[in-house]
Every structure is written in structure tokens, then in C-alpha cells.
Amino acid sequence: MSMDYREYILDHYRDPRNYGKLEHPDVHCEDSNPLCGDQLGMDLLIEDDRVTEVRFQGRGCAISQASASMLSEMIEGKTLEEVIALGKEDVLEALGIPISPARTKCAFLGLRVLHRGLAIAGLEQPQEDEDE
Template sequence: MSMDYREYILDHYRDPRNFGKLEHPDVHCEDSNPLCGDQLAIDLEFEGDQVSQVRFQGRGCAISQATASMLSEMIEGRPIKDVIALGKNDVLEVLGIPISPARTKCAFLSLRVLHRALAMAGHEHPASEEEEEE
């Protein structure tokens, strides 16, 4: 990759992939981070046992919005079972930079919304360390 990870995050923030809405999603979920005001909505369509399309909308800091963009690229076309298994470590790995404790809720907002959307669609993920602290 020719750009460093900070530039990569800013690129996803300024030019988000899969940004928008699906006309007829199989599931729509939204949530926010009340501590900083980040907002995120995810639309998913499924085809068989795969996530066929994903779109997100939101507003907030570069970390929350770039992570949503990166996560959308990670899940589109993948088997639902693989998407369910995604966790916090996967998000941190794709970000590629250390995240301060204060920014983790920003970084994990899209993962939380994704897991809730999957649960709404009947695809529960197992309770584990991935559950956010309330």
C-alpha cells in the first residue's frame, strides 16, 4: 500500500466506500455513540448464505466513519457465518493504528450496528468478548 494508515483512514473518511442506502434492504439498523455524537445506519441484503450488498450512512469522526467504510468492504460478498465472527480485533487490525481507549467506542460503532443488524435478521453472533460494555 503506497499510503500510510493515517492517510488510508482519511481516504475512507473522505471517500467512503458503500456509502448510501439500499432501496429494499433485508435489514436496516442504526445506532449512535452518545458520548461523541457519531451516528451510523447499516442496510444489508442477503443472497443465500452471503451478504450480497451493504450500504451505510452516518456522520461523525474520521475513525467511526472510516471504520464503517472499511467494514463494508470486508463483509460484502462474504458468507454470513464469517461476518458474524468478525470482532473487535478484526476492526483494530483493519484500522492498522493504535486507538486510544476514548476512541474505541468510535471504532467499534459500525461493528456493534452490524452485529445488531445480523441479529435482527435472525443471524445471532455468540456472546463473547465482542459484546460491548454498556
């Protein structure tokens, strides 16, 4: 990759992948980070235990929106088992830069929305919220 990670994050922020809504999603969830006002919604289509399409929409800081864009690329085409196994370390690895404690809720908003949506749809056991 020719660009550094800060440029990569800004690229995902300015040109988010999989941005938008799905007409009839199998999974939908929305959440926000009240500390900074970031908002995010995510839609998934699931066929044969696999995420076939993902879309997200929202607004907020570069970290929250870029991490959601990166996460959308990570999960499209994956099995539910693979998606459920994704965690905070996967998001941090995708971002590729150290995230301050104040920005972790921004970075993990997409992951939280993803897991809550799967839990609401009955596809994953609900996870306890922990301090991020």
C-alpha cells in the first residue's frame, strides 16, 4: 500500500465503502456515541449463513466512519461465524494506528452496531457492553 495509515483512514472517511441503505435487510441496527455525537446504522443481507451485502450510513468523526467503512469490507462475503468472531483487535489492526482511550468508542462504534444487530436478529448471543 503506497499511502500511510492516516491517509488510508482519511480515504475511507472521504470515500466510504458500502455506504448507503439496503431496501430489505435481514439485519438492521443503529447506535450512537453520546460522548461525541457519532451516529451509525448498518444493514446486512444474509444468504446461506453468509453476509452477501452490507451497507452502513452515519455521520461523525473520521475514526468512527472510516472504521465502519473498513469493517464493511471485512465482513462482506464472510460467514456468520467469521463475522461473529470479529473483535476490537481486528478493528484496531485495520485502522493501523494507535487509538487514544478517548477515541476507542469512536473506533468501535461500527463493531458494536454489527454485534447488536446480529443479536437482535437472533444470530448471535448478546454481548455485554464493557468499557471501551
